Amino acid sequence: MNAAATTEHTHCLRCRRVLRSARSVAAGYGPTCQRKVREAAKAEVVSQYKAHLVAKAEELIEQGGIIALRGHRIFQVVASNGTDTYKAAPQGCTCAAGLKGKHVCYHRIAAHILSLAA
Numbered sequence: 181m182n183a184a185a186t187t188e189h190t191h192c193l194r195c196r197r198v199l200r201s202a203r204s205v206a207a208g209y210g211p212t213c214q215r216k217v218r219e220a221a222k223a224e225v226v227s228q229y230k231a232h233l234v235a236k237a238e239e240l241i242e243q244g245g246i247i248a249l250r251g252h253r254i255f256q257v258v259a260s261n262g263t264d265t266y267k268a269a270p271q272g273c274t275c276a277a278g279l280k281g282k283h284v285c286y287h288r289i290a291a292h293i294l295s296l297a298a
């Protein structure tokens with residue numbers, strides 16, 4: 181097994197349905213859920229964030245690096261090193277930048293997008 185291989189998802193990260201197509205398995209979302217997430221990323225409230233952070237947030241979502249916990253209000257983020265995890269919500273995040281609270285980190289933006297799509 182290649183350690184760098186991306187995680188394969190057997191169930192949709194949003195609705196938990198079984199994923200059947202290879203594309204959905206790689207994306208972590210079924211086609212309908214992926215469309216809803218993409219639409220949420222274009223919402224007006226999301227456009228208040230800096231565009232390059234929104235792009236990173238979308239990338240995180242598309243890589244399946246953020247998953248919903250507890251009723252789509254709290255999310256678990258896998259850090260870029262692949263081992264650390266953070267808890268993120270639209271209002272806050274437990275990563276180093278998030279704890280300082282000076283800037284909105286892209287984890288919070290990703291949590292916001294997914295909470296809109298929930």
Ligand SMILES: [Zn+2]
Pocket residue numbers: 192193194195196197209210212213
């Ligand atoms: Zn789904």
Ligand SMILES: [Zn+2]
Pocket residue numbers: 266268273274275276277278285286287288
């Ligand atoms: Zn963060």
